Every structure is written in structure tokens, then in C-alpha cells.
Amino acid sequence: MAEPVVDDEYLKEIDKARRELRAFITSNQCAPLMLRLAWNDAATYDARNRAGGPNGSIRTDKELKHEANEGLLKATQLCEHVKAKLKKVSYADLYQLAGVVAIEVSGGPTIEFLPGRKDSMESSAEGLLPDVKQGASIIRNIFSRMGISDDKHIVALCGGLTWGETLKDRSDSKGQWPKDPLKFDNSYYKKILSKDLSSRLPIEDALLTDQSFRRHVEEYSKDENSFFKEYAMSHKKLSELGYNLKKQNQSKVPDEEQNQPKGPYEKLNQHRGLIGIGIVSVVTVILGYLLKRKKNQLKK
Ligand code: HEM
Structure with missing residues (x-):
């Protein structure tokens, strides 16, 4: 598919998509699933050859069957309900907008969204996403391949794991569910800092044993504003990997209306x-x- 033409009609559809997503993410309580869809579509980006990235290819049968994408078929199916009401919006824009709205409706920071991503049906190769079993240097290499090399951005993005924190089991060490499991906040950092060595996942261990990562974990655990600020910037960057999206004028108001x-x-x-x-x-x-x-x- 060609690059979508981001004209007034397109911007109006983006507004409509935002409203629809807000309603269905809230009523289906599927913010974590939508954020994971956006992340898994974008995180295949390879800055060396500008391949993959947020291009909607996650909806292809082949990519959905990747181990890292297990359970995301449901996410793409949910998005089809919104897509059916929109003629122009690309899947790539829709999935990234869903990620942004998921954070927004869950009390997280506002993330600037610029439209204009084009769709691809070319599945990305398997194994490009980080794995929970990997250590700090591999995690850093994977993010760097995407073009995200600042540790403060890597650690901020990992705050998204607040919804996948114990990965499959979101109860705490005493088997209690968090008070508000769908709230987007800095609790991921607090939680991993309070864990003892034996109960840490490798990704959590990587964030705590690498001194540079740990500095940011500690900062974000104490200062939610600083986390939100860095998260909003890193998420925007992630959602635009491979694009040079420009801010468009807001939809134009006809002359008589303006007067x-x-x-x-x-x-x-x-x-x-x-x-x-x-x-x-x-x-x-x-x-x-x-x-x-x-x-x-x-x-x-
Ligand atoms: C950095 C390394 C990361 C690894 C190794 C990782 C791995 C995983 C795994 C294995 C799951 C569980 C999937 C399942 O339910 O079967 C998961 C869930 C999740 N991940 Fe990641 N992830 C990473 C980073 C991120 C980032 C950066 C974000 C967002 C910006 C993110 C968002 C999520 C969300 C929201 C869930 C929960 C989805 C749900 O409950 O439906 N992850 N992640």
C-alpha cells in the first residue's frame, strides 16, 4: 500500500479512530493487549536497512504465528471492529494509535500521535523482539538495532511491562492482585526493586544489575513525572521508527465558518x-x- 495521504479527510478519520478506540478499549478493558500489539508491531524495526517497524505487518498470518506474538490475533481482531468504520486509516496508524490511546485511557502520559504510516504485508523475520530470558547487553543491542540507544529511553519503555510485569501472572508475591491492575503508572519499577534476587525474571535482573539501567529504574520509581515525561518521548519515537512524520495542520475550517x-x-x-x-x-x-x-x- 502506498503512503497514506494525510489530508483533511484522513485527519478526520484519525479523530474518529481515536474516539472509537477510547470507547472500545475502555469497555473491553484491553489496554495491555493494545499496547502489546503496538509494541510488537514496532519493535521489529531494523535501523540498518530500514526494514520492519510499525507497518501493520503484525496482522499477517506468518508474523502472528511468531512465538513472541502469541495471543495477539485477538488484538488484531478487536481492531477490525474499528477499522470497518474507517475507509482510509492504515493498519499501521491504527495499531500505533491504539497503543497511544491505551496509555491515555489508563491514566498514563499523553503521547503525541502523528499519522502517515504505510501498511506492509511483508512479515518480519522471527526472533527480532527481546526475550525475557536475555541479559542487559542483548536487550541493549536489540533496542540499538531499532535505533533506540539511550538507556533512559530503554528503561522508560520497559515501564510498559507494568501490565505484563510478572508475565502471565500479575499477582504479587503473596498472590494478591494489584489494587488497580489497569492503571498505567511507575509501579513496575517499585515492584522490581522490592523483589528479592531469587524471584526476579532475567529482564528484571538485567534492569537492576546493570548500573546504568538501575540508575533510571531508581529515578522512575521515585519520580512518576520524570517517568511519564521520558515514557511519552520514548513511546513516540518507538511508534515512528522508520518514518519522518510531519505535524499536519488541523483540519481546515471553511472560510464562512471562520468568519x-x-x-x-x-x-x-x-x-x-x-x-x-x-x-x-x-x-x-x-x-x-x-x-x-x-x-x-x-x-x-
Ligand atoms: C524489553 C523487553 C521485553 C520483553 C522481553 C517482553 C516480553 C513480554 C512477554 C513474554 C509478555 C507476556 C506475553 C503473554 O501474555 O504471553 C509481555 C507482555 C506485555 N508486554 Fe512485553 N516485553 C518487553 C518489552 C515491552 C515494552 C517495551 C512494552 C511496551 C512499551 C511491552 C508491553 C507489554 C504489555 C502491555 C504486556 C501485557 C499484555 C497483556 O497482558 O495482554 N513489553 N511482554
Whole structure:
């Protein structure tokens, strides 16, 4: 598929997609699934040959069968309900928008979304995504292959694992479910810092034993604002891998609409203007009449 033309019609569909996604992610409580769909589609990117990335190829049968994508068929099927209402929006844009909206409706940071990703039906190779069994250097290499090489961004993105934190088992060490399992916050860092060595997953161990990673884990665990700020930037970067997306103008308002007063104050001001013109006209007519009368009196 060719690059989508991001014109006014496209931007209107993106607005509609955002509203639809908000409603269905909230009602289906599927924010984690949608975030994982967006991440798994994007994280295949290879910056060396500009292959893969957020291009919707995750919907192909072959890519959906990759071990790392187990369970994501459901996510693509859910997105089909939204896609059916939209003629133009690419799958690539839809999946990334779903990731952004998932964070937003769960109390996470606002992530800027720029549209314009094109779709591909070319499945990415298997084994490009990080594995839970890998250590710090492999994780770093995989992110670097994607073009994400700053440790603070890698650690911020891993905050997304707050929803997959114990990976398949989200209860805590005492078997208790978190109070609000669907809230997006910095609890992932707090949780892994409180775990003892024997109960850590390799990815958690990597984040804690590598001193540079650990510095950011500690910072984000204490300062949610700093986590949200870095997360929003890293997520935007992840969602745009392989693209140079430009900010588009908001959909244009027709000229006559633009000239219409918008709020009550502008309307009042417009009325005031009309009343002013009316008063000046009446005064001019009266003065003209009085002047004419005076002239006539003088003639007599
Ligand atoms: C860095 C290395 C990462 C590894 C090794 C990893 C691996 C995994 C695995 C094995 C699961 C469990 C899948 C299942 O339910 O079978 C999972 C879940 C999840 N991952 Fe990742 N992931 C990583 C990074 C990320 C990032 C960066 C994000 C988001 C930005 C993310 C978002 C998620 C979410 C939201 C889930 C939960 C999905 C659900 O409950 O339906 N992951 N991850």
C-alpha cells in the first residue's frame, strides 16, 4: 500500500479512530493487549536497512504465528471492529494509535500521535523482539538495532511491562492482585526493586544489575513525572521508527465558518458593533435634519 495521504479527510478519520478506540478499549478493558500489539508491531524495526517497524505487518498470518506474538490475533481482531468504520486509516496508524490511546485511557502520559504510516504485508523475520530470558547487553543491542540507544529511553519503555510485569501472572508475591491492575503508572519499577534476587525474571535482573539501567529504574520509581515525561518521548519515537512524520495542520475550517463569531462574548461584541453602527446612523440622520431645518430658518 502506498503512503497514506494525510489530508483533511484522513485527519478526520484519525479523530474518529481515536474516539472509537477510547470507547472500545475502555469497555473491553484491553489496554495491555493494545499496547502489546503496538509494541510488537514496532519493535521489529531494523535501523540498518530500514526494514520492519510499525507497518501493520503484525496482522499477517506468518508474523502472528511468531512465538513472541502469541495471543495477539485477538488484538488484531478487536481492531477490525474499528477499522470497518474507517475507509482510509492504515493498519499501521491504527495499531500505533491504539497503543497511544491505551496509555491515555489508563491514566498514563499523553503521547503525541502523528499519522502517515504505510501498511506492509511483508512479515518480519522471527526472533527480532527481546526475550525475557536475555541479559542487559542483548536487550541493549536489540533496542540499538531499532535505533533506540539511550538507556533512559530503554528503561522508560520497559515501564510498559507494568501490565505484563510478572508475565502471565500479575499477582504479587503473596498472590494478591494489584489494587488497580489497569492503571498505567511507575509501579513496575517499585515492584522490581522490592523483589528479592531469587524471584526476579532475567529482564528484571538485567534492569537492576546493570548500573546504568538501575540508575533510571531508581529515578522512575521515585519520580512518576520524570517517568511519564521520558515514557511519552520514548513511546513516540518507538511508534515512528522508520518514518519522518510531519505535524499536519488541523483540519481546515471553511472560510464562512471562520468568519462566524464562535463564543458568546464574540457574539455579544458583534451585536455591540451592529448597535453602534445603528446609533451613529440615527444620530447622523437627526443632525442632518436639524442642520437642514436651521438653514431653512435662516433663509426665511
Ligand atoms: C524489553 C523487553 C521485553 C520483553 C522481553 C517482553 C516480553 C513480554 C512477554 C513474554 C509478555 C507476556 C506475553 C503473554 O501474555 O504471553 C509481555 C507482555 C506485555 N508486554 Fe512485553 N516485553 C518487553 C518489552 C515491552 C515494552 C517495551 C512494552 C511496551 C512499551 C511491552 C508491553 C507489554 C504489555 C502491555 C504486556 C501485557 C499484555 C497483556 O497482558 O495482554 N513489553 N511482554
